[in-house]
Amino acid sequence: MLPDQPFEALWPRSPRQTGIKPLAGRLESLNGRTIAQIWDYLFKGDVVFEHLEQAIKAQFPAVKFVSWREFGSTHGGDEKENIAEFAKKFKALGIDAVVSGMAC
């Protein structure tokens, strides 16, 4: 075929296999709630979580945090195993919300 002949080109992608997932309802207040800290063990997340705790507690004194140490790394050789445990751990620890980092 010569370059100036008309071509009918097919779409090279395939459809996405996920639909839109509705997000969970938000909390009215963080007071009395338990927040899980989820970390990939990179980019000073341990320091960032300390500062976040301080700032959030200043506004919501009755908020509680569960440290990233409880959950293992979300980005590493054992990431799949750690993430697979989240649902069970969240339930056991009474987690109401999650803060996850660090995307850097």
Add this chain to the structure above:
Amino acid sequence: MPTSSLTCEGFIRQAGATSIGLGMPNIPLAMVPDHIGTKSPEELKRDVMEVTAPQVIDNLTVQPASKGKSNEPAARDIVCKGTFAEINQYFIDHELSDGLPIVPPTQQAVETFLQFTDRDPNEVLGVILPDSRAATIWSIAVNGVMAGCRPEYMPVLIAAIEGMCDPAYGVEHSGNTPGGDTLLIINGPIIKQLGFNYTQGALRDGFQANTSIGRFWRLYLRNIAGFLPHKTDKATFGNTFRVVLAENDDVLKQIGWPNTAQEMGHAVGDNTVTIARYTGGGSFSSVSGDTPETLLPYVADSVLKYHMWQLTFTTSHGMGKLRPLVVITPILAETIAKAGWSKADVKQYLFDHARLPAWEFERQLRDWNIRGVWDLKDDVRNGRIPKVFYENDDENRRVPMVWKPEDFMIAVSGDPLRNNMYVFAHNGFLGFPVGKKIQLPTNWESKLKKIIGWVERSATHQSGDATPRKVGCAALHPPYKIGAKT
């Protein structure tokens, strides 16, 4: 459960693009200004307290607005009708091309590719992140056409994408900032059948099978996995796709060493594709000596020097997933084997000699790299890494760069009579080695023989003879040989 995702400023766009493929386009993000790696402790505290924390609170207490689904074409839709130039402009404008001209993927061309597989075009090999698109036989054919592959490469392309879909490989990490690219290693009789170059210039473009299949891999990452620069692909620099490496199976058989396919668990004579992702690498010239003892110190020193921050895949968050690859030429392999050394002996040598002082190993990760909550002593005492990393308190003790000798990969290819080598710096679990057997269609050889010129092609390139092969167009110039006297 409500969430908030902590995202550095430069990654907001990537997080937004990734969230679409995950089916949560409105997932809330909390930004950390600039990048954490260059902030003073005071700046970090101020930014987190004043910028990030209020956003985290909003993320957890204010319901995000919903977003709709984009209206995309269907799998077999024709998206553009026009000339070669118009088709190419459309594909570039819609982020469907790598910037080089593509072969228009027409129905006829795709069907020709599908003749080289017995599998159903609708078969789904996996769903690939971040776009969560189905990796189908059909989409492999479409992207193979675009990349400039020949139809008979189809079995290789399918095996490569089976590797991409293997969870052990970790394709979802292909947009990380070091910007590594995948190397495909081919073994088996198919090397000669399809005319892969496995001798001089083994990693140079200029050989259709090696080059176009390498390009196909990255087009598939773009169009099916969904890795797009400035969006889901956050390569800080990146580089172009890698030309496929074909091993010199003849030499390996002659010296009695297993090839890469066998080391990945396949049988002798199997056609295979092995994939792994590398962030860098380079050629080392003139590995001189006539015995393993005189040749290998240079090899050990070189493989160590090409793995610096990558040590994070040995301990730290990689935990034993580093697999350095050393490609040596046939003459080097033959010289080592002549002394009675097996490939396993070479790996043991590298494990024993490619070592660095413990203080230097720790400095790389604790002080120079990305994590500050670890050390070798603590990891050994808690059973997270092998004892060889902490045998005493001497900070000058020499520690290995991998957990065990078998973690080194050694391939044989390149100029048979030049004593050079190439070291690939591995990307750990973000592109872990995976090997797949190439499934040939029924009547493979008869189908091959129907493809114009395949015999001539495989016969010519190994000898360097540029005799024109039979082609379908009318030659307007008399046959000639490059370099021939006129």
